[in-house]
Amino acid sequence: MQKKLYVLCLMIVLCGGLVGCADSSIEADFNTDTTERNDSTIAADNFYETAITEYLAAKEFVEGENIKLDIAISDAEELVQSDRSVLDNACILTLQKTILDAKATKFVVEEMPDETDDILLAIDALNAVNYSDIIGNLVGHSENLQESQMQFALVDAPSEEYIIACLEEVPSIIAIESVTEFNDQNGMLNTDGGYTAQIFFASDFVNQTLVKGTSAIEKGTAGGGSIEVYATQEDALNRNAYLEELDDTSLDTGSHTVIGTVLVRTSKTLNAEQQEELEQFIITALTDLDGAVTS
Structure with missing residues (x-):
C-alpha cells in the first residue's frame, strides 16, 4: 500500500513538472512573437516617416523649380507680346512654340498619397523633374528674338x-x-x-x-x-x-x-x-x- 502511494505521488510530481515546462514554452513563444511584431511595426513606421520626409523635400524642390519655370515663361511671353518690330518673324514663332512646350512640361504637384509604396512612386516622379533644357530653350530663343528686334532697329529709317x-x-x-x-x-x-x-x-x-x-x-x-x-x-x-x-x-x-x-x-x-x-x-x-x- 505504501509502495502504491509512493508511485502515485511520484506521478503527480512528474505531471506538475511537465505542465510547468509546457507553460514556460508557451510563454516564451508568445513573447518572441510579440517582440517580432513590435519590431516589424516600428520598422514600418520608421520607413513611412522617412518616405514622408523625402517626399516633402522633393515636393519643395519641384515647387521651387516651377517658380523658376513660370518666371522664364512670363519673361518670354512679355517679349513675344512686345510691339517692337523684328527683322525675322520666325523668331517670334519659334519662341511661341517653345512657350507652349514649356507650359506642357510643367509638373503638377499633387497631394501626398496615403500608402508608403505610393509615396515612393510619387518621390520618383518628383525627382525626375528637370527643366534645365526647356528653360535653356526659352532663354536662348528669347535672346534670338531680342537680337532680331535690335537688328530691325538698325534698319528702321536709318540715317x-x-x-x-x-x-x-x-x-x-x-x-x-x-x-x-x-x-x-x-x-x-x-x-x-x-x-x-x-x-x-x-x-x-x-x-x-x-x-x-x-x-x-x-x-x-x-x-x-x-x-x-x-x-x-x-x-x-x-x-x-x-x-x-x-x-x-x-x-x-x-x-x-x-x-x-x-x-x-x-x-x-x-x-x-x-x-x-x-x-x-x-x-x-x-x-x-x-x-x-x-x-
Missing part, C-alpha cells in the same frame, strides 16, 4: 550717314554716292511715300568699263546697286512691289529686297549668285550688332 558707313564695310564696294534733290533721277527724294535717302554704289563685281557714266549716281544700279531708305516699312514694301512688276522686262534693274524700312538693290548685270552674295554682304553690314557703326 544716310549710317548707310554710307555700312557700305564702306563691304569689301567689294569701290564707290559710294548719295543723291540730292538736284540729281535724283527718280524724283522721289523726300516726297510723300518716297525715299528719305538713296545711295548708289559701284562694285568690283561689275566690270565698270562696260557701264555708262563716270560716277556711281550716273551709272545707277547697273554699276553695283543702291540703297533706298523709307520712313516706314509699308513705303519700302510698296516700292518693292513696283519693282517686282518690272522684273523680267526690259525695265528690270536687278534684284531688290526689303529689310526693315530699307530697300537693298543690286545690279542686273550680275548673275543670280553674285546678286545674292553682294546683297548678303550689305545686309550683314547693315544689321551687324557687334560692328562699330551706329545709326
Whole structure:
C-alpha cells in the first residue's frame, strides 16, 4: 500500500513538472512573437516617416523649380507680346512654340498619397523633374528674338550717314554716292511715300568699263546697286512691289529686297549668285550688332 502511494505521488510530481515546462514554452513563444511584431511595426513606421520626409523635400524642390519655370515663361511671353518690330518673324514663332512646350512640361504637384509604396512612386516622379533644357530653350530663343528686334532697329529709317558707313564695310564696294534733290533721277527724294535717302554704289563685281557714266549716281544700279531708305516699312514694301512688276522686262534693274524700312538693290548685270552674295554682304553690314557703326 505504501509502495502504491509512493508511485502515485511520484506521478503527480512528474505531471506538475511537465505542465510547468509546457507553460514556460508557451510563454516564451508568445513573447518572441510579440517582440517580432513590435519590431516589424516600428520598422514600418520608421520607413513611412522617412518616405514622408523625402517626399516633402522633393515636393519643395519641384515647387521651387516651377517658380523658376513660370518666371522664364512670363519673361518670354512679355517679349513675344512686345510691339517692337523684328527683322525675322520666325523668331517670334519659334519662341511661341517653345512657350507652349514649356507650359506642357510643367509638373503638377499633387497631394501626398496615403500608402508608403505610393509615396515612393510619387518621390520618383518628383525627382525626375528637370527643366534645365526647356528653360535653356526659352532663354536662348528669347535672346534670338531680342537680337532680331535690335537688328530691325538698325534698319528702321536709318540715317544716310549710317548707310554710307555700312557700305564702306563691304569689301567689294569701290564707290559710294548719295543723291540730292538736284540729281535724283527718280524724283522721289523726300516726297510723300518716297525715299528719305538713296545711295548708289559701284562694285568690283561689275566690270565698270562696260557701264555708262563716270560716277556711281550716273551709272545707277547697273554699276553695283543702291540703297533706298523709307520712313516706314509699308513705303519700302510698296516700292518693292513696283519693282517686282518690272522684273523680267526690259525695265528690270536687278534684284531688290526689303529689310526693315530699307530697300537693298543690286545690279542686273550680275548673275543670280553674285546678286545674292553682294546683297548678303550689305545686309550683314547693315544689321551687324557687334560692328562699330551706329545709326
